[in-house]
Amino acid sequence: MKTDPRTAPGASSTTAREDDQSDNAPDDLTDNFIEEIIEADLRAGKHGGHIVTRFPPEPNGCLHIGHAKAICLNFSLAAKYNGQCNLRFDDTNPTTEDTDFVEAIKEDVHWLGFDWKDKEFFASGYFPKLYDFARTLINTGHAYVDSQSLAEIRENRGNYYKPGIESPYRDRSVAENLDLFTRMRAGEFDEGAHVLRAKIDMQSSDILMRDPLLYRIHKTPHHRTGTEWPIYPMYDFAHGLSDSIERVTHSICTLEFQNNRPLYNWFLETLDVPHKPQQIEFARLNLTSTVLSKRVLQRLVHENHVTGWNDPRMPTLSGLRRRGYTPEAIRAFCDTIGVARRDGRIELALLEHTIREHLNATSPRVMSVLRPLRLVIENYPEGNTDFFTCPVNPEDPAAGTHEVPFSRVLYVERDDFLEDPPKKWFRLTPGREVRLRYACLVTCKEAIKDPNTGEIVELRCEWDPASRGGASPDGRKVRGTIHWVSAAHAFDAEVRLYDRLFAVDNPLAEEHGNDLASVLNPDSLEVLTGCKLAPSLKTTQPGTRLQFERLGYFCADTLDSTPGHPVFNRTIGLRDSWAKIAQKQSKTKQAGRR
RNA sequence: UCGGGGGUGGUGUAAUUGGCAACACACGUGGUUCUGGUCCACGCAUUGGGGGUUCGAGUCCUCCCUCCCGAGCCA
Numbered sequence: 089m090k091t092d093p094r095t096a097p098g099a100s101s102t103t104a105r106e107d108d109q110s111d112n113a114p115d116d117l118t119d120n121f122i123e124e125i126i127e128a129d130l131r132a133g134k135h136g137g138h139i140v141t142r143f144p145p146e147p148n149g150c151l152h153i154g155h156a157k158a159i160c161l162n163f164s165l166a167a168k169y170n171g172q173c174n175l176r177f178d179d180t181n182p183t184t185e186d187t188d189f190v191e192a193i194k195e196d197v198h199w200l201g202f203d204w205k206d207k208e209f210f211a212s213g214y215f216p217k218l219y220d221f222a223r224t225l226i227n228t229g230h231a232y233v234d235s236q237s238l239a240e241i242r243e244n245r246g247n248y249y250k251p252g253i254e255s256p257y258r259d260r261s262v263a264e265n266l267d268l269f270t271r272m273r274a275g276e277f278d279e280g281a282h283v284l285r286a287k288i289d290m291q292s293s294d295i296l297m298r299d300p301l302l303y304r305i306h307k308t309p310h311h312r313t314g315t316e317w318p319i320y321p322m323y324d325f326a327h328g329l330s331d332s333i334e335r336v337t338h339s340i341c342t343l344e345f346q347n348n349r350p351l352y353n354w355f356l357e358t359l360d361v362p363h364k365p366q367q368i369e370f371a372r373l374n375l376t377s378t379v380l381s382k383r384v385l386q387r388l389v390h391e392n393h394v395t396g397w398n399d400p401r402m403p404t405l406s407g408l409r410r411r412g413y414t415p416e417a418i419r420a421f422c423d424t425i426g427v428a429r430r431d432g433r434i435e436l437a438l439l440e441h442t443i444r445e446h447l448n449a450t451s452p453r454v455m456s457v458l459r460p461l462r463l464v465i466e467n468y469p470e471g472n473t474d475f476f477t478c479p480v481n482p483e484d485p486a487a488g489t490h491e492v493p494f495s496r497v498l499y500v501e502r503d504d505f506l507e508d509p510p511k512k513w514f515r516l517t518p519g520r521e522v523r524l525r526y527a528c529l530v531t532c533k534e535a536i537k538d539p540n541t542g543e544i545v546e547l548r549c550e551w552d553p554a555s556r557g558g559a560s561p562d563g564r565k566v567r568g569t570i571h572w573v574s575a576a577h578a579f580d581a582e583v584r585l586y587d588r589l590f591a592v593d594n595p596l597a598e599e600h601g602n603d604l605a606s607v608l609n610p611d612s613l614e615v616l617t618g619c620k621l622a623p624s625l626k627t628t629q630p631g632t633r634l635q636f637e638r639l640g641y642f643c644a645d646t647l648d649s650t651p652g653h654p655v656f657n658r659t660i661g662l663r664d665s666w667a668k669i670a671q672k673q674s675k676t677k678q679a680g681r682r
Numbered sequence: 683u684c685g686g687g688g689g690u691g692g693u694g695u696a697a698u699u700g701g702c703a704a705c706a707c708a709c710g711u712g713g714u715u716c717u718g719g720u721c722c723a724c725g726c727a728u729u730g731g732g733g734g735u736u737c738g739a740g741u742c743c744u745c746c747c748u749c750c751c752g753a754g755c756c757a
Contacts, residue, residue: 120695146757181756238755247753248684283755293685295753304755323757346687347752369687371750376693382757424706426695428688431750435693438707448720455717483720514718523716558716569716638717666718 120427122161122368126169126338129366135337139171142336143197143204144211144327146178147189147311150397150404151196153418153439154373154380160422161370162340163202174334175204179212180326182310190311192397196405201415207334211326212312214333218321219273221329221359222284222302226265230358231302232258233268234285241283244290245298252290252298272305275318279305286325288354296351300324328352331365339365342372343431373425374433377588377609378403379595384604393608394589398647400657401589401612411586412633412643412659417446436588440660444641447659451635452480452487455525455571456621458583458639460499462546462575465530467553468496473574476557478526481635490624494527497575499620501638504570505547507535510673514568516547522568525637529555529566571637578620583642583656585614621656628654638662 118124126139141162145151151159166173175197179185197204225231234241234255246252260268272282284303292298302325309315331339339352346369356364373380379388380403388394388402397404400411408418421442425434455478474494480487505516516522521531529552536546554561558569591609592600600607625634630646640661648655 117698144757148757178757184756241755242753245753250684250753252753280755295685298753301755306755320755322755327757343687344751345757347685349686371688424694428695430688430695432694435708438694441707444719453717482717512718525716527716560716566716568718571717635717635719638719640719662717662719664718669718 120370121429122165122338122340122370122427123168125366125368126165129337130169139166139169139337140174140335141166141171141338141340142174142176142331142334144176144178144330144341145193146181146184147186147193148181148184149189149382149386150406151193152380152382152385152402152404153375153408153421154403155196156200156405156418157373157422157425157427158340158342159197159200159202160419161427163204165338165340171337172207173202173204174207174209174336176209176211176330176334178323178327178330179210179310179312180321180323182306182308182320185311187311192406196409199409199415200405201419209330209334210312211321211330212310214326214330215313215317215321217333218326218329221355222269222321222325223266224359225286225302226269226284227262228358229262229287231265231284231286232260233265233272233282234258234299235268235282238280241301245295246290248295251292252295254290255285255299258287258299269303272303272319273317275307277305279307281305284319286354294347294350296324296347297354300351324348324351325355328355328365328367329359329361331367332356332361332363335363336365339367341367341369343369343429344372345369369429370427371429371431374431375403375436375439376433376593377436377590377595379590381596384596387604388589391604393604400584400586403589410643410646411657412447412641413443414446414450414633417443420446433594443660444663447633447635447641449483450481451633451641453478453482453635453637454622454625455492455573456583456619456625456636456639457499457501457571457573457578458585458616458619458636459502460618460620461502461505461544463498463500463530463549463572464546465496465498465549465551466533467550470496472496473576474527474556476526492526493574493577493623494524495574495576498524498572499575499578500524500547500570500572502544505532505535505544507544510670512669512673515570516568520568521552521566522570523555523558523560523566524572525569526558527556527572528552528558529560571639573620573622575620577623579623579626580618581621581625581654581656582648583616583619583621583658584645585616585658587612587614619656621654625654626652630654633659635662 143159143162163173234257236255244253269284283301285299285301288297288299290298301322303319303321306320349367352367389397394402398406398410400407421439475491476494477489478492479489509517516532518532521529523529530549532547532549534548535544538545560566588609589612590607592607595607628644630644630649632644635641641659642656643659645655645657
């Protein structure tokens with residue numbers, strides 16, 4: 089599932105694939121083992137040369153980046169082989185599902201860039217057909233109504249080492265089963281009174297084959313069928329048959345369903361349905377420093393560790409979207425991680441790389457100061473304003489230029505000044521000349537301190553008028569270039585700095601117990617107010633993505649921005665090799681002290 | 683003590699199906715640079731272990747080790 093070169097990040101600079109004629113020739117190279125299976129099936133004429141996949145979310149939570157892997161896989165496969173990918177909501181459990189999630193899921197899949205056309209289905213839409221299938225199973229002696237209690241069923245199922253014991257109700261007559269099941273459907277019984285079970289083999293070494301449940305009684309109204317059905321089919325019964333009804337050819341699911349495959353096939357064979365899909369399992373996505381379990385994500389929301397499913401720290405698609413991630417980057421990520429049957433854990437750094445790669449190629453640059461420090465240019469005329477020309481994006485000359493106002497009083501980043509700097513420090517320090525990006529060269533003459541606190545409150549500098557525009561007039565070396573904003577023109581805004589949600593690689597590892605609070609990163613969110621933003625940002629539309637030069641990529645928040653008052657979320661910082669150098673220096677320093 | 687599925691650098695995925703272990707990320711070193719960004723160059727694994735077949739094994743056979751999933755009226 090290679091990303092389409094026309095939409096791939098950085099496509100404008102890489103034309104190799106597009107120029108490659110062989111790219112249009114039949115691709116004899118498969119990207120993964122699933123494509124090998126599909127191509128073998130196609131060669132064998134198994135499905136009349138047509139494939140159908142499906143993405144089957146349960147509408148009981150929001151989609152996350154792990155789902156994105158499944159979405160990209162299923163839709164890309166369909167696209168590659170000229171097939172179709174259906175969207176099917178697996179809504180067989182009314183107690184946990186909600187129509188709000190249905191809408192949210194549809195929005196997320198579309199946002200990711202995929203379209204299911206008119207092939208939008210609901211397992212609940214098949215309830216009548218599934219009910220008929222169940223009656224057929226009863227009629228052919230393959231299913232029975234069990235009236236044991238939940239505890240008895242569990243007890244008699246046995247365990248890994250002990251076979252199960254047959255239910256005393258197992259040999260009820262077809263007529264009695266039919267009567268009971270009809271009355272279950274009519275709502276005559278309380279929850280738990282009866283269940284419908286397949287009659288397979290209580291001795292089976294595969295526990296799933298020990299007379300699995302087909303239907304249970306639920307009196308909870310369903311988000312789509314209301315109170316029409318008091319009984320609901322179980323996953324195993326509903327899923328494969330839904331696939332069959334939709335004529336899905338390749339039913340792709342995650343590894344934990346490997347155990348269910350024999351049962352999946354049992355239904356197809358026992359009912360001898362005309363279309364038999366093939367279930368194929370692949371390894372779900374795991375990412376370091378986060379969790380991709382719907383249950384745990386739900387806990388984060390409910391225990392208020394985050395502000396909601398769309399908190400920018402969440403690995404949900406809505407969270408990533410709000411954070412500033414692009415669908416292109418997520419697709420590129422899914423493309424890069426590959427598909428296999430081996431369980432693993434992808435480093436979050438790879439996701440961060442793909443978003444940087446895309447944003448680097450596409451984001452307009454702008455200078456803003458997050459932690460402002462006043463800088464006064466003593467030899468620059470008071471009340472004067474210059475305008476300097478900056479490229480919108482040095483990676484993309486076609487993006488053009490824009491004018492930035494400059495004056496005597498500026499703000500620069502507090503982090504860019506050090507009174508007593510370490511070695512290899514190129515930025516501001518007394519007596520040092522640095523470049524104000526795209527503007528001029530300035531030399532720091534003095535740092536003014538608050539007489540009481542000793543805090544540095546202002547830098548007094550002199551500029552070299554001959555360096556107007558930022559060039560070095562005589563070719564002298566100026567290693568440091570810093571960003572700035574004109575104090576008189578800048579405006580104040582809130583900026584949120586996000587970092588990884590968890591402080592540990594694998595938050596769900598046993599060693600951490602079940603205590604989310606203990607593994608969360610306490611610095612996952614830092615809210616900065618009074619940031620001095622470039623005047624051009626005043627009217628930023630929510631959702632706009634920009635690079636704040638030297639700082640990182642930011643996105644105007646879609647929820648909290650108001651007209652004239654944008655709030656920015658940091659998507660991801662720029663790579664910071666100075667931070668590495670500084671860290672190394674402090675380490676050697678510490679080592680020296682010991 | 684059972685059944686199913688896996689083990690290739692720090693991470694993930696490949697290897698024309700028995701023929702020089704490749705690509706990306708990460709990391710390290712150096713270079714370029716008006717973003718300590720980007721970009722460029724170089725470095726970084728003999729495939730879980732033993733035995734076997736073979737001219738030749740990551741790929742085949744065999745024994746062992748190890749990890750994941752499975753005992754919901756969840757999906």
